[in-house]
Amino acid sequence: MSITQILFWVLTAMAIGSSLMMITRKNPVYSVLWLIMTFFAISGHYLLMNAQFLFIVNLIVYTGAIMVLFLYVLMLIDLRHDTEPRKNKWLKFAGAVAGGCLLLVIVAALKDSDIKSNVVQTGEGDIGLIANLGKALFNEYVVPFEISSILFLSAMVGAVVIGKKE
Amino acid sequence: MQTLTNRSKPVNRKPMTWLEKLYVWNIAKGMAVTFIHIFKRKATISYPEQKRSFSKVFRGLHILNRDEEGRERCTACGLCAVACPAEAITMEAAERQKGEEHLYREEKYAAKYEINMLRCIFCGLCEEACPKDAIYLSQTFAPANYGRAGFIYGKENLLIPNPKEDPEGFNKARGERVMS
Amino acid sequence: MHLLAIDWFLLIEKAILILLIVTVCLVTAMYATWGERKVAAIIQDRRGPNRAGPFGLFQPLADGLKLFMKEEIIPNASVKFLFVLGPGIAMVTALMTSAVIPWGGTIHIFGRDIALQIADINVGILFVFAIVSMGVYGIMIGGWASNNKFSLLAAIRGASQMISYELPMGLALISLLMVTGSVRLGVFVDQQVNGVWNVVYQPLGFFIFFICALAECNRTPFDLPEAENELNFGYHQEYSSMKLGFYLFAEYINMFISGVVMSTLYFGGYDIPFVNEAAFGDVWWIGALEFLALMAKGLIFVFIFMWIRWTIPRFRYDQLMDLGWKKLVPLALLNMLITAVVVLWRN
Numbered sequence: 001m002s003i004t005q006i007l008f009w010v011l012t013a014m015a016i017g018s019s020l021m022m023i024t025r026k027n028p029v030y031s032v033l034w035l036i037m038t039f040f041a042i043s044g045h046y047l048l049m050n051a052q053f054l055f056i057v058n059l060i061v062y063t064g065a066i067m068v069l070f071l072y073v074l075m076l077i078d079l080r081h082d083t084e085p086r087k088n089k090w091l092k093f094a095g096a097v098a099g100g101c102l103l104l105v106i107v108a109a110l111k112d113s114d115i116k117s118n119v120v121q122t123g124e125g126d127i128g129l130i131a132n133l134g135k136a137l138f139n140e141y142v143v144p145f146e147i148s149s150i151l152f153l154s155a156m157v158g159a160v161v162i163g164k165k166e
Numbered sequence: 167m168q169t170l171t172n173r174s175k176p177v178n179r180k181p182m183t184w185l186e187k188l189y190v191w192n193i194a195k196g197m198a199v200t201f202i203h204i205f206k207r208k209a210t211i212s213y214p215e216q217k218r219s220f221s222k223v224f225r226g227l228h229i230l231n232r233d234e235e236g237r238e239r240c241t242a243c244g245l246c247a248v249a250c251p252a253e254a255i256t257m258e259a260a261e262r263q264k265g266e267e268h269l270y271r272e273e274k275y276a277a278k279y280e281i282n283m284l285r286c287i288f289c290g291l292c293e294e295a296c297p298k299d300a301i302y303l304s305q306t307f308a309p310a311n312y313g314r315a316g317f318i319y320g321k322e323n324l325l326i327p328n329p330k331e332d333p334e335g336f337n338k339a340r341g342e343r344v345m346s
Numbered sequence: 347m348h349l350l351a352i353d354w355f356l357l358i359e360k361a362i363l364i365l366l367i368v369t370v371c372l373v374t375a376m377y378a379t380w381g382e383r384k385v386a387a388i389i390q391d392r393r394g395p396n397r398a399g400p401f402g403l404f405q406p407l408a409d410g411l412k413l414f415m416k417e418e419i420i421p422n423a424s425v426k427f428l429f430v431l432g433p434g435i436a437m438v439t440a441l442m443t444s445a446v447i448p449w450g451g452t453i454h455i456f457g458r459d460i461a462l463q464i465a466d467i468n469v470g471i472l473f474v475f476a477i478v479s480m481g482v483y484g485i486m487i488g489g490w491a492s493n494n495k496f497s498l499l500a501a502i503r504g505a506s507q508m509i510s511y512e513l514p515m516g517l518a519l520i521s522l523l524m525v526t527g528s529v530r531l532g533v534f535v536d537q538q539v540n541g542v543w544n545v546v547y548q549p550l551g552f553f554i555f556f557i558c559a560l561a562e563c564n565r566t567p568f569d570l571p572e573a574e575n576e577l578n579f580g581y582h583q584e585y586s587s588m589k590l591g592f593y594l595f596a597e598y599i600n601m602f603i604s605g606v607v608m609s610t611l612y613f614g615g616y617d618i619p620f621v622n623e624a625a626f627g628d629v630w631w632i633g634a635l636e637f638l639a640l641m642a643k644g645l646i647f648v649f650i651f652m653w654i655r656w657t658i659p660r661f662r663y664d665q666l667m668d669l670g671w672k673k674l675v676p677l678a679l680l681n682m683l684i685t686a687v688v689v690l691w692r693n
Contacts (some may be wrong), residue, residue, distance in 0.1 A: 021481065033428075036483075056472040065509060072505045072585065075490050075498060100448025129468070130529065169415070193658060200389045200657040252622045 008048055015041035028074045032067060039063045053130045225288045225303040228281055228319070229339055231328045233271055236328040239300035242276035249295035254285035272298070279324060283308045283317040305341040355458065359563040361466055367444050374641075375598035376406040378648055379687055382598075385652040387455060396413060413591035421584050425491040432488025433585065439481040440599040446470045447606055448535050449640060450616045453633030462616075462633060463532065464657055470531035471519065475512075478562055482508040484596065485564075485571055489581035500580035503663065504571035507561055511568075515558035517678035518551040521685040535615030545612040548587035550681045552612045558605040561670070566655040570663060605647030609640060616640040 015038055022034035039062045048056035137145050185191070211218050220226070231239050242259035260277035262270045269275075292301050311317055327335035380395060380402065387394030395402030420429055450462030467473060483506050489501025525547050526534055538544060545552045561568040572580030582593045609615060616636035626632050661669065 033487075050468065052469045053472075056469045056476050060472065060479055064476055064482075065512070068479075068482055068505050068509060070492075071483075071486055072502060075486070075502060114627040196657045197653060200653060204388050206386075206391050208393050209391050212393070212396070231355055 004048060011044040011048070014038075015045070028077070029071065032070050032074055032125070035070075036063050037068050039067065051129070053125045053133055218296070220305050224305050225290045226305050226307045227283070227303070228286075228292070228324055229302050229304045230279060230321065230324045231277075231300050231302055231340075232326055232329060232336075234329060235268070236330045237267075237269060238270055238275055238325070239269040239298045240276045240279065241272040241274045241298055241300070243274075243297065245295040245297065246292035246301055249291045250286075250291060251291060252285045252287050254282045254287075255292060256280050276321070279321045281319050281324065283319055284314060302340070304339060348478070359458070359460055360464060363460075363462070364445075367449060367464060368441055369545045370641075371444050371602060372443060372595075372601055374602045374645075375595055376410070378598040378602060379594070380406050380408060381648065382652050382655075385649065386656050389653070389656045399456060410591070413588050416587040418587040418589070419584075419588075421493060423493040424584065425493070428487050428491035431581075432484055432491060432594070433589045434484075435487060436484025436596040437483065437486060437592045437599075439477050440596040440603065443474050443477045443603045443607065446473050446531055447603075447610055448532050448615055450633045450637040451539075455630050455631050461532075466528050466530065466532045471523070471529050471534070471611070474531075475516065475519065479508070479512055481562070481596075481600065484593075485581045488585070488593070489571075492581070492584035494584050496577045496646040497581050497583050500571045500573070500577045500583075503573075503577075504564065504581060507564075507568060507570060507666060507670075510667060511558040511561035511674075514554050514670065514674035515617070517675065517682055518548075518554040518558070519611075521551045521678075521682045522548050522555075524682075524685050524689050531615075532608055535610060535617065538614040539617045543612065543614045543617075548612065548681075548685070550616050550677065551685075552608070554678050554681065555612070556608065557669075557674060559608060560651065560654065561666075563604055563651070565601065567658040567661050568666060569660060570666060573660060601648055601651050602644055605651070606640060606644035608647055609643035613643055622689070 018037035018041065020033045022031045022038060025031045025034060039058065043055045043058045043063075046052075046058060228302045233239055242257050242258065244259075247253075247255040247257060256278075257280070258278040262273050262275055265288055288303060290303050293303055308317065326339045329336040383405070384394040384402075385390075395405040398404040398408045413594070420426055445464040446467055448461070448463040448466070452459050452461045454460075485504040486501045489497040489504070492498075522544060523529060525544065526537055528534065564571050570580075571577075572582065574580075577583070582590050585593060616639055618635060618639045
């Protein structure tokens with residue numbers, strides 16, 4: 001086994017393990033912390049794929065900003081058990097069914113696609129570097145890119161409107 | 167409101183301009199002030215090596231005075247204890263025996279003389295009350311101590327060195343205040 | 347066996363380099379605490395620490411010893427693991443940034459070319475940015491795990507402050523990236539060694555970056571997370587002993603590192619001003635001199651940080667947010683726009 005492979009398996013185990021921990025924790029703050037671990041592992045995978053830019057942006061945006069805000073909100077919530085609303089048994093059942101359906105759809109969609117035949121390139125390929133990514137974004141995908149930025153802008157305006165209501 | 171004196175300066179409540187709200191200019195002025203202070207003379211006196219000189223009327227720790235022949239002046243009359251507003255002074259009198267004339271000036275002397283320096287307010291009333299010029303406030307102050315007992319000064323702490331045996335110590339302990 | 351195919355000399359070289367740089371950072375931070383007290387003293391017409399050793403130079407050792415000897419208190423109601431983890435994260439994130447900074451040029455020694463940089467990764471400045479944004483976890487986790495309302499408030503303040511000031515910092519950085527056209531820190535320095543320092547092109551950008559660096563280091567006037575008068579001691583209120591020491595230490599390391607980063611980005615990095623290094627040819631001591639030049643630049647920034655601390659009072663929380671979002675962000679955007687126009691026009 002080369003170092004790359006060892007790292008790959010370690011990171012994979014870390015990603016899956018910490019995401020499992022994340023969904024099984026009772027305390028939401030722990031969940032967020034495990035989610036941060038998951039993001040670290042996934043960033044590590046980007047690095048193995050020679051996509052340093054994606055790696056660092058994943059770190060900056062997800063672990064550095066979004067999860068901080070998550071944690072920020074969760075720390076303000078009263079987390080004692082007795083204040084937690086009792087969940088309806090049927091609601092839980094419905095949730096499980098819905099989640100299962102989503103899983104089924106994803107598996108069915110991926111089963112016939114050609115993604116599974118593509119082996120991940122580790123340590124080579126340069127699509128994740130800044131120059132290539134920038135060219136791809138601003139040439140082929142310029143319309144979706146701009147539309148998504150408009151989406152963000154509208155979300156921001158919406159947030160301001162909701163915040164200003166009172 | 168009408169001002170009584172011309173010294174007061176009305177507060178400027180003009181709203182800040184955009185430039186002022188950036189604070190940059192005022193911060194720069196403040197930084198200049200602090201930078202100038204780097205080169206100013208330091209006010210600190212490095213204590214054990216350097217000592218602040220006290221004024222001539224400084225009232226510090228008490229001393230029990232002796233006369234020129236080295237005899238204790240105190241007669242344990244108790245006037246200082248009565249005069250003391252903080253009730254810091256206690257004493258016990260004793261009679262002078264034969265052969266002790268070189269030790270005590272009068273027939274009665276203080277066998278025990280204690281001043282509680284934690285109670286003392288260093289007002290100097292004991293000094294004024296004393297008819298025999300026996301107690302003086304010197305120009306030293308009480309050093310720090312770990313326990314309260316250390317602040318109760320007995321005769322062994324208060325007595326001035328004998329002018330015959332140790333004239334230098336006598337003069338030093340007497341300081342500049344004791345005139346007689 | 348791939349495992350054995352590593353260049354062992356490279357490994358040893360890097361290990362020594364890492365050890366060296368971490369030691370330099372720690373010692374600098376140690377003496378920064380001494381420097382802070384000295385600077386505070388001379389600005390306030392005092393003398394500062396002068397008892398422990400000549401000029402009080404052993405004061406940091408005495409402080410460190412004191413912190414080690416203090417009783418270690420972990421509150422019963424705290425979350426024990428996270429409580430210990432908090433200072434650790436603060437320390438690690440403070441030190442990690444030093445890995446991508448070019449501390450000097452390449453030196454030839456023992457027949458090898460040794461670059462005085464632990465890792466010249468091709469996303470250098472973004473890495474610094476990522477680690478800085480990670481630094482907030484130390485404060486947040488520590489503050490939350492303490493189970494103290496003051497600590498929690500401080501943690502929340504710290505988080506919102508850091509997120510708010512990362513934004514103008516990033517925008518200021520983007521305009522700098524437009525000028526240099528690279529995110530590799532080595533390229534930044536090379537360009538400045540051969541040309542003009544970036545601060546000439548980006549004075550406004552530097553100004554914004556500097557203010558944001560103050561905020562990211564939680565230095566006065568932005569030290570709201572540890573506001574002594576309103577939050578007692580802020581996020582490290584429940585901490586004692588060396589865990590408190592780690593938090594305080596991390597602040598000083600952050601200060602030094604951000605000084606060095608600012609020198610690297612805007613003030614020529616290890617470039618010795620007014621001296622053409624290439625003229626001396628291949629001698630080993632030029633590397634050492636360059637390293638000292640960078641240290642000096644970093645320490646000047648540390649001094650300015652301290653100078654500001656002993657001049658300006660703390661911002662109020664709404665003023666802080668106001669400055670960040672309503673002043674610095676538009677200013678940074680304007681700077682970005684002007685830079686973009688100029689760069690396009692010159693091309």
